[in-house]
Amino acid sequence: MLELQGVSKAFGGHRAVDGLSLSIERGRITGLIGPNGAGKTTLFNLIAGAMKPTEGRILLDGTRIDGLRADRIFKAGLARTFQIPRPFPEMTVLDNVLLAPAGQLGESVLRAWLTPGAVRAQERRLRDRAMACLDFVGLARLAQDPARVLSGGQRKLLELARVLVAEPSVILFDEPGAGVAPALLDTIVEKIAALNRDGVTILIIEHNMDLVMGLCDPVVVMAQGRLLIQGRPQAVQSDPRVIEAYLGGVAA
Numbered sequence: 001m002l003e004l005q006g007v008s009k010a011f012g013g014h015r016a017v018d019g020l021s022l023s024i025e026r027g028r029i030t031g032l033i034g035p036n037g038a039g040k041t042t043l044f045n046l047i048a049g050a051m052k053p054t055e056g057r058i059l060l061d062g063t064r065i066d067g068l069r070a071d072r073i074f075k076a077g078l079a080r081t082f083q084i085p086r087p088f089p090e091m092t093v094l095d096n097v098l099l100a101p102a103g104q105l106g107e108s109v110l111r112a113w114l115t116p117g118a119v120r121a122q123e124r125r126l127r128d129r130a131m132a133c134l135d136f137v138g139l140a141r142l143a144q145d146p147a148r149v150l151s152g153g154q155r156k157l158l159e160l161a162r163v164l165v166a167e168p169s170v171i172l173f174d175e176p177g178a179g180v181a182p183a184l185l186d187t188i189v190e191k192i193a194a195l196n197r198d199g200v201t202i203l204i205i206e207h208n209m210d211l212v213m214g215l216c217d218p219v220v221v222m223a224q225g226r227l228l229i230q231g232r233p234q235a236v237q238s239d240p241r242v243i244e245a246y247l248g249g250v251a252a
């Protein structure tokens, strides 16, 4: 579904991602782990179009997406969530979700003038869909509140609703468990699993090992910009190379 071929990203002389090749299988929840500075977030930036690779190719369903703008990749069905979501604090929760869909009919003034009925119908459909997404993540009752009232965990759920409006086929989650209270963590894990049951392919960066072991299969380990190993969660967890990479990371 998502294929990386010899992907590198250099910052000056430092290769944050170094000749990485990887296949993300359709319909799975793949975990991406590795010590701090391994290059995980840089890899997400490359896949989602926030950065261009220095070398290599990235294919989504066989079509090259490396070098495409982030909004094009989003429209092609690949969405990402951020480690620290930053909703517009004074806008309502619902309006924050409605910001996401690009290319809606109402965006074209000429079109709005020619076909106001179609625009209104489209807006209604979008609102309904945004409300359904908020309902899915459990935030529907807060739809009219300003986003600033949300807790860290609720912001992650809002972020999820925001990307779901676009009906992505692949979602990259950057540390969905970070900064989330334990009660909401279960909700987030449950929502990710439910989306996956619905056929969404998922790639997750996460430092919380319980979350990774319970949710992800396979698990991919990165160290120093490279792929260290890829395999079943239990096998990865007990692999001496992985333990060494983490201990090396702590010592550094």
Ligand SMILES: Nc1ncnc2c1ncn2[C@@H]1O[C@H](COP(=O)(O)OP(=O)(O)OP(=O)(O)O)[C@@H](O)[C@H]1O
Pocket (backbone or CB within 6 Å): 011, 015, 016, 034, 035, 036, 037, 038, 039, 040, 041, 042, 043
């Ligand atoms: N924009 C940038 N400019 C220069 N160096 C960068 C940039 N982004 C990342 N790096 C460097 O690239 C390396 C990989 O960073 P990255 O954030 O991708 O790691 P990570 O695995 O996501 O780490 P963490 O788990 O701490 O988030 C680090 O050495 C980092 O300092």
